[in-house]
Amino acid sequence: MFEMETYYIPLDDWIQTGIEWLAFNFRPFFLLIRWPVEALLKTIESGLLVVPALILVVTFALLALWISGRGLALFTAFALIFINLIDLWAEAMTTLSLIATAIVACVLIGIPTGILCARSELAWRIVRPVLDIMQTTPSFVYLIPVVMLFGVGTVPGAVAVIIVAAPPLIRFTNLGIRMVDKELVEAGIAYGATSRQLLWEVQLPQALPTILGGLNQTVLMAMVMAVIVAMIGAEGLGLVVLQGLGRLDVGRAAIGGIGIVLLAIILDRLTQALAHRQKPDSPKPSQQGVRFSIKRALAGSRKEHLANSDEPIRADQ
Amino acid sequence: MSNRIEVRNLYKIFGNDPAQALRMLEAGSSKDKLLAETGSVLGVDNVSLKVPAGAISVIMGLSGSGKSTLARCVNRILEPTAGQVLLDGDDITHVGLDKLREIRRHRMSMVFQNFGLFPRKSVIENVAFGLKMQGIGQRERYAKAGEVLETVGLSAWASHLPAALSGGMRQRVGLARALATDADILIMDEAFSALDPLIRGEMQGELLRLQNALHKTVLFITHDFQEALRLGTRIAIMSDGALIREGAPQEVVTEPGHDYVAAFTRNVDRSRLFDALSVMSAEKNEFFELDSEGRLIGYRETATGKLSQNYTAVRPETKLIAIAGAAQGGRPVAVTDEEGRYQGYVPTQALLAGISGPKVPDQEDTVYV
Numbered sequence: 115m116f117e118m119e120t121y122y123i124p125l126d127d128w129i130q131t132g133i134e135w136l137a138f139n140f141r142p143f144f145l146l147i148r149w150p151v152e153a154l155l156k157t158i159e160s161g162l163l164v165v166p167a168l169i170l171v172v173t174f175a176l177l178a179l180w181i182s183g184r185g186l187a188l189f190t191a192f193a194l195i196f197i198n199l200i201d202l203w204a205e206a207m208t209t210l211s212l213i214a215t216a217i218v219a220c221v222l223i224g225i226p227t228g229i230l231c232a233r234s235e236l237a238w239r240i241v242r243p244v245l246d247i248m249q250t251t252p253s254f255v256y257l258i259p260v261v262m263l264f265g266v267g268t269v270p271g272a273v274a275v276i277i278v279a280a281p282p283l284i285r286f287t288n289l290g291i292r293m294v295d296k297e298l299v300e301a302g303i304a305y306g307a308t309s310r311q312l313l314w315e316v317q318l319p320q321a322l323p324t325i326l327g328g329l330n331q332t333v334l335m336a337m338v339m340a341v342i343v344a345m346i347g348a349e350g351l352g353l354v355v356l357q358g359l360g361r362l363d364v365g366r367a368a369i370g371g372i373g374i375v376l377l378a379i380i381l382d383r384l385t386q387a388l389a390h391r392q393k394p395d396s397p398k399p400s401q402q403g404v405r406f407s408i409k410r411a412l413a414g415s416r417k418e419h420l421a422n423s424d425e426p427i428r429a430d431q
Numbered sequence: 432m433s434n435r436i437e438v439r440n441l442y443k444i445f446g447n448d449p450a451q452a453l454r455m456l457e458a459g460s461s462k463d464k465l466l467a468e469t470g471s472v473l474g475v476d477n478v479s480l481k482v483p484a485g486a487i488s489v490i491m492g493l494s495g496s497g498k499s500t501l502a503r504c505v506n507r508i509l510e511p512t513a514g515q516v517l518l519d520g521d522d523i524t525h526v527g528l529d530k531l532r533e534i535r536r537h538r539m540s541m542v543f544q545n546f547g548l549f550p551r552k553s554v555i556e557n558v559a560f561g562l563k564m565q566g567i568g569q570r571e572r573y574a575k576a577g578e579v580l581e582t583v584g585l586s587a588w589a590s591h592l593p594a595a596l597s598g599g600m601r602q603r604v605g606l607a608r609a610l611a612t613d614a615d616i617l618i619m620d621e622a623f624s625a626l627d628p629l630i631r632g633e634m635q636g637e638l639l640r641l642q643n644a645l646h647k648t649v650l651f652i653t654h655d656f657q658e659a660l661r662l663g664t665r666i667a668i669m670s671d672g673a674l675i676r677e678g679a680p681q682e683v684v685t686e687p688g689h690d691y692v693a694a695f696t697r698n699v700d701r702s703r704l705f706d707a708l709s710v711m712s713a714e715k716n717e718f719f720e721l722d723s724e725g726r727l728i729g730y731r732e733t734a735t736g737k738l739s740q741n742y743t744a745v746r747p748e749t750k751l752i753a754i755a756g757a758a759q760g761g762r763p764v765a766v767t768d769e770e771g772r773y774q775g776y777v778p779t780q781a782l783l784a785g786i787s788g789p790k791v792p793d794q795e796d797t798v799y800v
Contacts, residue, residue: 300547304539306532306535315564319551
């Protein structure tokens with residue numbers, strides 16, 4: 115009789131061998147990837163840790179005021195002060211620098227890749243299944259090859275965060291450009307736009323809200339992964355939770371969790387507001403520039419700005 | 432009148448293998464057979480068309496008739512499968528992308544059905560878009576765009592976003608964008624179709640007014656026969672990708688030559704289309720008195736035999752609807768040229784016949800879809 119147990123594919127051994135081979139033979143390549151990530155991470159982290167906490171709180175609150183409004187600015191200020199009061203400031207800043215590094219890297223990699231995919235059917239046919247696999251793979255699973263290829267610590271953690279966070283931005287960029295109204299693209303072509311002009315004048319501006327929506331997703335993915343990479347030795351808020359779990363110290367695990375939630379809410383709201391601000395229908399004079407932004411920041415919330423301006427208020431607002 | 436654009440035997444086939452489909456077509460396959468066997472759609476079927484300079488040429492057809500496809504083949508937003516498009520006598524079907532871009536920047540512009548305005552650019556930036564593509568600096572660009580905005584009456588809206596404008600105003604911006612470049616050929620793809628009827632009429636008037644001053648060569652696409660009649664110097668009617676009738680508006684109405692065309696002409700308000708010339712009798716009329724140079728000086732009353740001014744003089748190009756009003760109560764109507772010279776008169780019978788159109792004997796039984 116057929117015995118299932120007789121047959122065995124040593125897939126685990128093969129993968130082990132494969133990864134070891136990669137790690138051994140492509141070491142310079144992985145160092146090459148590691149280097150800019152490390153440089154970026156260290157710069158951002160030391161920057162965030164060198165500036166006094168109070169100044170950073172004010173800076174972030176002002177940023178929130180500018181991008182969103184008074185509500186988020188207040189929330190940001192209180193949340194950051196609270197994080198400082200529960201003595202997690204340094205950890206929060208490390209996590210933030212992990213996320214910031216990932217955002218920079220994802221924007222640099224993801225947006226050009228997304229543009230390429232939108233313009234070349236072939237590129238999209240190659241990239242799409244890769245993204246599918248990347249997004250269905252549990253983020254946990256990425257830790258193993260990352261450790262093998264990049265080692266342990268915060269920098270390999272940042273690499274893992276980048277890998278997990280990049281796919282949404284690629285997808286949304288591709289989608290945003292493909293969704294641009296056909297008539298607008300035709301208008302661009304009909305007036306003699308080169309493909310570069312078409313991209314910068316028509317496609318990217320139109321796709322911007324969608325791309326920023328993708329950025330929001332990327333930031334949230336980065337947030338989640340920045341916690342998980344504590345398991346491969348990355349520092350930050352994740353490590354606090356992990357330590358709490360290891361010592362069965364519920365209190366410590368909980369404050370780590372609270373810090374993560376507060377940070378996540380700030381980042382989510384900020385990036386969402388950024389995406390919303392770019393919607394073409396939101397009433398704003400096009401030649402706004404810095405003066406307008408300051409005026410709005412001073413005026414406070416969006417509603418007040420509308421009431422003060424001479425812009426027509428449209429029914430759908 | 433020379434032809435700015437000439438389309439020769441143009442085919443556009445949508446599908447995986449247009450070349451193969453074209454061979455089948457040349458071998459005598461029908462459009463339906465083509466679709467069934469290859470999945471290819473015949474968009475434009477062997478169309479030849481001339482677009483004369485300085486006039487509005489209208490391509491009219493219902494949706495799916497291939498009119499917009501044809502228009503897009505002219506500036507090669509769509510690549511024709513076979514045939515030629517000549518611009519001022521030069522074949523542009525095979526020119527390279529650089530040359531094509533030059534043509535699009537400097538010689539042809541386009542107006543779109545849903546306006547095609549960039550929602551994130553202000554009105555003036557939209558109008559200046561073509562100039563930006565030409566590489567003109569911002570100051571010069573805005574100066575030119577400002578002038579054109581002035582001519583369409585939207586100067587006050589220059590810094591607003593298109594979203595703040597009504598439909599009619601948006602299309603004025605679309606028109607201004609097309610006029611801002613030095614291109615003197617305008618492709619207007621269903622430019623007024625998205626507007627409500629009142630605004631549409633207004634925009635047609637606006638286009639005619641601008642055209643009077645600018646004398647652009649306009650290729651106007653529409654599905655509205657009334658619009659075609661009002662705007663067109665020439666009208667081409669398309670059905671199923673093929674051109675089935677081409678001619679001056681009055682010709683098309685008097686001799687539809689095709690059931691499909693006749694279905695449109697049936698409901699035409701002939702009184703607004705036809706002019707005095709079409710119903711005029713050029714014969715001498717004993718009741719109209721002329722001076723030695725042929726100028727009309729009066730009307731001799733039948734009853735009294737006295738010379739009176741109790742008549743109406745119209746120009747040959749006066750529309751029947753205007754004459755009908757003047758001819759009320761049996762007032763005689765004479766046709767004179769701009770110097771008042773007698774050209775003929777309009778018999779009441781001819782006027783009525785001209786307005787009501789030819790009798791269709793079996794009108795009740797014929798159903799046009």
